[in-house]
Amino acid sequence: MQNVDYIIRADFLLTMEGDLSVIKDGAVAVTGSDIIDTGTFSDISKQYTSENLLSGKNKAVFPGLINTHTHAAMVYFRGLADDLPLMDWLQNHIWPAEGKWMSEEFVGDAVELACLEMLKAGVTTYTDMYFFQNAAGKKLEKIGMRGVLGAGVIDFPFTGYAASVEDYFTNAERHINNWKGSELVYPCIAPHATYTCGPDNYKRSNDISEKYNVPIHTHLAETQFEVGECQRRYGKTPVEYLEGMGLLSERLSAAHCVWLTDNEIELLARRKVGVAHCIESNLKLASGFAPVAKMLKAGIKIGLGTDGAASNNDLSILGEMSTAAKVHKAVSGDPTVLDSKTALLMATRYGAEILGLGDKIGSIKPGKRADLVIADLDQPHLLPIYDIYSHITYCMRPSDIETVMVNGKILVENGKPTTMDEAEIMDKARVWQEKIKS
Amino acid sequence: MQNVDYIIRADFLLTMEGDLSVIKDGAVAVTGSDIIDTGTFSDISKQYTSENLLSGKNKAVFPGLINTHTHAAMVYFRGLADDLPLMDWLQNHIWPAEGKWMSEEFVGDAVELACLEMLKAGVTTYTDMYFFQNAAGKKLEKIGMRGVLGAGVIDFPFTGYAASVEDYFTNAERHINNWKGSELVYPCIAPHATYTCGPDNYKRSNDISEKYNVPIHTHLAETQFEVGECQRRYGKTPVEYLEGMGLLSERLSAAHCVWLTDNEIELLARRKVGVAHCIESNLKLASGFAPVAKMLKAGIKIGLGTDGAASNNDLSILGEMSTAAKVHKAVSGDPTVLDSKTALLMATRYGAEILGLGDKIGSIKPGKRADLVIADLDQPHLLPIYDIYSHITYCMRPSDIETVMVNGKILVENGKPTTMDEAEIMDKARVWQEKIKS
Numbered sequence: 030m031q032n033v034d035y036i037i038r039a040d041f042l043l044t045m046e047g048d049l050s051v052i053k054d055g056a057v058a059v060t061g062s063d064i065i066d067t068g069t070f071s072d073i074s075k076q077y078t079s080e081n082l083l084s085g086k087n088k089a090v091f092p093g094l095i096n097t098h099t100h101a102a103m104v105y106f107r108g109l110a111d112d113l114p115l116m117d118w119l120q121n122h123i124w125p126a127e128g129k130w131m132s133e134e135f136v137g138d139a140v141e142l143a144c145l146e147m148l149k150a151g152v153t154t155y156t157d158m159y160f161f162q163n164a165a166g167k168k169l170e171k172i173g174m175r176g177v178l179g180a181g182v183i184d185f186p187f188t189g190y191a192a193s194v195e196d197y198f199t200n201a202e203r204h205i206n207n208w209k210g211s212e213l214v215y216p217c218i219a220p221h222a223t224y225t226c227g228p229d230n231y232k233r234s235n236d237i238s239e240k241y242n243v244p245i246h247t248h249l250a251e252t253q254f255e256v257g258e259c260q261r262r263y264g265k266t267p268v269e270y271l272e273g274m275g276l277l278s279e280r281l282s283a284a285h286c287v288w289l290t291d292n293e294i295e296l297l298a299r300r301k302v303g304v305a306h307c308i309e310s311n312l313k314l315a316s317g318f319a320p321v322a323k324m325l326k327a328g329i330k331i332g333l334g335t336d337g338a339a340s341n342n343d344l345s346i347l348g349e350m351s352t353a354a355k356v357h358k359a360v361s362g363d364p365t366v367l368d369s370k371t372a373l374l375m376a377t378r379y380g381a382e383i384l385g386l387g388d389k390i391g392s393i394k395p396g397k398r399a400d401l402v403i404a405d406l407d408q409p410h411l412l413p414i415y416d417i418y419s420h421i422t423y424c425m426r427p428s429d430i431e432t433v434m435v436n437g438k439i440l441v442e443n444g445k446p447t448t449m450d451e452a453e454i455m456d457k458a459r460v461w462q463e464k465i466k467s
Numbered sequence: 468m469q470n471v472d473y474i475i476r477a478d479f480l481l482t483m484e485g486d487l488s489v490i491k492d493g494a495v496a497v498t499g500s501d502i503i504d505t506g507t508f509s510d511i512s513k514q515y516t517s518e519n520l521l522s523g524k525n526k527a528v529f530p531g532l533i534n535t536h537t538h539a540a541m542v543y544f545r546g547l548a549d550d551l552p553l554m555d556w557l558q559n560h561i562w563p564a565e566g567k568w569m570s571e572e573f574v575g576d577a578v579e580l581a582c583l584e585m586l587k588a589g590v591t592t593y594t595d596m597y598f599f600q601n602a603a604g605k606k607l608e609k610i611g612m613r614g615v616l617g618a619g620v621i622d623f624p625f626t627g628y629a630a631s632v633e634d635y636f637t638n639a640e641r642h643i644n645n646w647k648g649s650e651l652v653y654p655c656i657a658p659h660a661t662y663t664c665g666p667d668n669y670k671r672s673n674d675i676s677e678k679y680n681v682p683i684h685t686h687l688a689e690t691q692f693e694v695g696e697c698q699r700r701y702g703k704t705p706v707e708y709l710e711g712m713g714l715l716s717e718r719l720s721a722a723h724c725v726w727l728t729d730n731e732i733e734l735l736a737r738r739k740v741g742v743a744h745c746i747e748s749n750l751k752l753a754s755g756f757a758p759v760a761k762m763l764k765a766g767i768k769i770g771l772g773t774d775g776a777a778s779n780n781d782l783s784i785l786g787e788m789s790t791a792a793k794v795h796k797a798v799s800g801d802p803t804v805l806d807s808k809t810a811l812l813m814a815t816r817y818g819a820e821i822l823g824l825g826d827k828i829g830s831i832k833p834g835k836r837a838d839l840v841i842a843d844l845d846q847p848h849l850l851p852i853y854d855i856y857s858h859i860t861y862c863m864r865p866s867d868i869e870t871v872m873v874n875g876k877i878l879v880e881n882g883k884p885t886t887m888d889e890a891e892i893m894d895k896a897r898v899w900q901e902k903i904k905s
Contacts, residue, residue, distance in 0.1 A: 107850070108857035112796075112806035146847040312793035313861075315802040342861040343848050352790065355750035358550075364753040368550035409584040410781050410865070412545070412893055413900030419546035423751075423780040427848070428866035455850055462851030 034437065035059040036079040038070045039088040039403060041417045044393040045378045049370050051417055057090060059399040062212065062437040066395050083432065087407040089417055091373065092392050093153025093175075093400035093435060094346040095380030098246075098284040098305035098334025100159045101143035102136045103127075105461050106339040115252065115314050123339055126465060131189045137164035138461060141454050143344055144174050145446060150345045150427035151402040153435045156282065156305065156334070156384055158219040158246055160190040162204050166214040172448050173438050175400065177384050179219025179246040180204045182234050184227055198233060205241050213436060215244070215386070222248035223259045223267040228274055235276050244385050245276070246305075249283035252316045256288045268293040277302050282383045284334060285310075286324070287317040294320065298327040303383020306375070308353040310336030321353065322361045325371065332380030333372075346376050350422050369422035403432035471515045472875065473497040476508045476522040477841060479855045481529040482831040483816045487808050489855055495528060497837040500650065500875040504833050521870065525845040527855055529811065530830050531591025531613075531838035531873060532784040533818030536684075536722040536743035536772025538597045539581035540574045541565075543899050544777040553690065553752050561777055564903060569627045575602035576899060579892050581782055582612050583884060588783045588865035589840040591873045594720065594743065594772070594822055596657040596684055598628040600642050604652040610886050611876050613838065615822050617657025617684040618642045620672050622665055636671060643679045651874060653682070653824070660686035661697045661705040666712055673714050682823050683714070684743075687721035690754045694726045706731040715740050720821045722772060725749055725757045732758065736765040741821020744813070746791040748774030759791065760799045763809065770818030784814050788860050807860035841870035 042055025056073035058065040110122035154175040162178040169176045180201035191197045201218045208216040220226040220234040238245035250267045259267045277300035284305040333349040335341050350372040357367045381391025390400045433441035480493025494511035496503040548560035592613040600616040607614045618639035629635050639656045646654040658664040658672040676683035688705045697705045715738035722743040771787040773779050788810040795805045819829025828838045871879035
């Protein structure tokens, strides 16, 4: 008998490995940061003992959800401006607010609120594109949450963060050197978009990504405006523009990918580019419907992203799963598209793979890190149960997430954070709210 | 000073009347089943006293949400079959299950679970189309919830409920006579759809609706299949078919209305037909995108509906608000379409109006019934707050609903039902689950 730190037992264990079959009355053995074994509780309890048996009736265990695209600190702009045309929203509301408040303190405080919201909703890893990622990284380390933190790059200075374009790269390399090798914080470089980054900055970002072997993250083909602007400036679509600079590779995860031709879908698949699909943001900003069914068919790995809370307006991946699974049925006219298993794969294993973390997280597999959630199924809106995948995709709510473990540590217990002071974080948000409103 | 049963105080009071301006630190005075007065807390407390002051920090009060189209009892088939083509889903899964289990006992038990889920999510009224509505009515009376219960009519017998077509009408008239004049249960007649009801049954349903002055509720133009079938059988679109029989009137609320021509939109507006928009069901069954922006522009009153939980898969109107407000922006390519105020109007006042209950419910107005909800804003996902309408539409979750009042009685307190035994209802659902699975 081997002693382990935790044995986690549940009626339904979804490992998201193999043929995706559900282990009934399953169990996971965890020691340190790692998953040691999985199986039926009967089998696991013959091989392992633990002082910490997490068990209860009517529970499901599945991998921690992965948010593959957000701007976490923008949570402080949640609902600041809605129902507006994109450029009005961006130029008259979001950019001025960012310009006014951007600072290390702002990012550090805001990221805590975002992490609190995400963890309580079962999100254990997020990919970010923003500034002052060092402040975010310190918070993640303190909280114990996992993140791929992309240091933003754009073609013009940003008061308080980058006095010149050179500063973006200085900041990015410092960020990479700071966090490379960290267990929880994965540094990344994030050139913003084809309409804000010229060839020099894209190529230089890619060189840094290659040099340090870190992921590169960008917005791609989000709106028709972007496609038109790219064609006007470079005579190329956004995908062609990146292809021409050698940006399309397995290291790249591209957010949105709404406006793609069939040939571009094939090209992204061939180049093994990962896609972060942000359905709720694409809907709310009227960006369009990404060709998700076609991309999946072409073999592109697609994760789910919330985008920033200013355009969503929350950071729940459960919500993205449900919305994506439904919307793409109507878009394609085919109710068999994006079934509930695929939705959960996108939210877990596929998400991990597009971030280059497929060997570490995304499924409940011996040798991977113990990032997982326990959901409480004892809820009127989750009864009856015929198919647990269907319930997680179409019915489950953040309030059903009971326990969240990241890297073998419990960060949420009975719905309450264990490493964060919830009241203090909410009070701080109210202080910022009054400043931002004024 | 006038003594009242309740004074309800909140930071944000949304009456959904007048110019929709928010009353900060507002209050509602309630006596018996009725709203007596609304205003600032300062004003209300000068005129009224009460032993029951419902008050607290960071709360919002708004009208109870109205679900304008569901088949409540189908909650027992939630997740029984998903991600399937419509006819496969209906003919090979849903209809056989209904045929096997349909009974007064099934409907009564299932409706309780549906009401529990809806009430906890702030839904205070629902419109239903199903069989054995007497069983549903008895449960509503016991619980204290409001419902417009439509006795279904179709062209063929239904084992256990209607041995012949005649029985649908006998049952419907008995149902109407049973409940006419009830404070909570409004009887209604509900011919199913253009592909299941011939002219005789539609006309006879309409005569009964006229004779008793009760609403009539039907599915209309839900799928392209339905439009094609109607044209094949009658040489008319579904809207033309109903128009030809004189069905289009203010008494009619029509669920779905996905496939309409511009002329049909104008006709529905002229005839004052109400529309129950069921966005999540339309997406999940790949039915299509209803022309909601156009219908609103034409002046059609549109409420929101969940449809049955077998095609959604929950009964949350907050979810419908968020999905509808987002999807129609992308469908129309215009992010200003269906703003957050409109979404809440659809979920409250517009919903009441299409059910013929505009004088009784749908807004917080002196003289109307006291159907309202108190939401707790003290949540990470609801911070910061700049615009309460935005938060209710885009961020609020059923778990944020703290108190629910229907007809002046508190039915949910601190998220827990006061007139229902939650554990018993969930146990009963599990017993039915095992039967239905077998």
